[in-house]
Amino acid sequence: MDAVSDTVERAAKLTGQLLAFARRQALKPEVFEVGGRLRGVADMLDTVTGSRIRVVTELPDMPCHVLADVSQFETALINMAVNARDAMDGEGTLTLRLSCLTGMPPIRGHGGSAQPFAAVSLTDTGSGIAPDRIGRIFEPFFTTKEVGKGTGLGLSQVFGFAKQSGGDVDVESTPGHGTTFTLYLPEVEAEGQQPRDDGEDNHSSAGGGRRVLVVEDNVEVGRFATQILQDLGYETDWAANAEEALARLGGDGAGFDVVFSDVVMPGMGGLRLAKELRRRLPHLPVVLASGYSDVLAQEGSSGFALLHKPYAADQFGRTLNRIIQHHRRPMAVE
Known part of the structure; x- marks a missing residue:
């Protein structure tokens, strides 16, 4: 091994x-x-x-x-x-x-x-x-x-x-x-920056029962991803494409904490799905996964978290947990 x-x-x-x-x-x-x-x-x-x-x-x-x-x-x-x-x-x-x-x-x-x-x-x-x-x-x-x-x-x-x-x-x-x-x-002008988060290790990889919708058209990869997440304590559901994912999520997110989607899929594709979810369900975080995508190379990840294939199980869990925690931070009230 x-x-x-x-x-x-x-x-x-x-x-x-x-x-x-x-x-x-x-x-x-x-x-x-x-x-x-x-x-x-x-x-x-x-x-x-x-x-x-x-x-x-x-x-x-x-x-x-x-x-x-x-x-x-x-x-x-x-x-x-x-x-x-x-x-x-x-x-x-x-x-x-x-x-x-x-x-x-x-x-x-x-x-x-x-x-x-x-x-x-x-x-x-x-x-x-x-x-x-x-x-x-x-x-x-x-x-x-x-x-x-x-x-x-x-x-x-x-x-x-x-x-x-x-x-x-x-x-x-x-x-x-x-x-x-x-x-x-x-060179560019300096801009106000948030501290760079290099510390994925600061977040546990344990799922704690959080719900993840996995969007993956490849059967073997989909089984692998859901098995990893279940081993880490996440509850999972699996959609074979972006269109099925949108139907599963509905208008309120169907109780999911995060969407984990491949980028290269037939039909809509992962990046388009992520942008659509940003519009429909801005409270629902999306993590993209790709080994290579010409769309990402040309357009970038558009601000979405990106996990490069191949990934390790603990890296997978920490990334999802970090994104979930980030989206749950309370908004500042003035």
């Missing part, structure tokens, strides 16, 4: 990296301050790069905000750091630098932009990249590492994330003198 689980996790990561390169991943963009996130990643890079690599961080005094997926941003930084570590053979200096309000230069034949960008660069003191290879480093599965040392998808994820976020990634290298990767993301 451990071997099966590990294989599934590796397959999920591989698929996610390919979707990132193809700019087809479902992102959860939010406004965040780049310097703070960069400092946080730098603090944990020792575990990635090893003790013989010195990590230096250079940040401006002014804050710098972008609209992007925080998790994918941090993943991109780690992917570039791992690439730098390997180029330095585990010993050297890695410099993380942030520049604000900078224009984006022409990159790989594409025109630049005078609009303000946040430029995050990682500079290593490694072996550099040969001129005949530098044009291929963002290609999926292209790698100069030994067999078993890498998939050749780390930099592809960086490329896809940058492009899908409205930016780009550039590389400058001199053989024998190191390499600099620079990630460009459009």
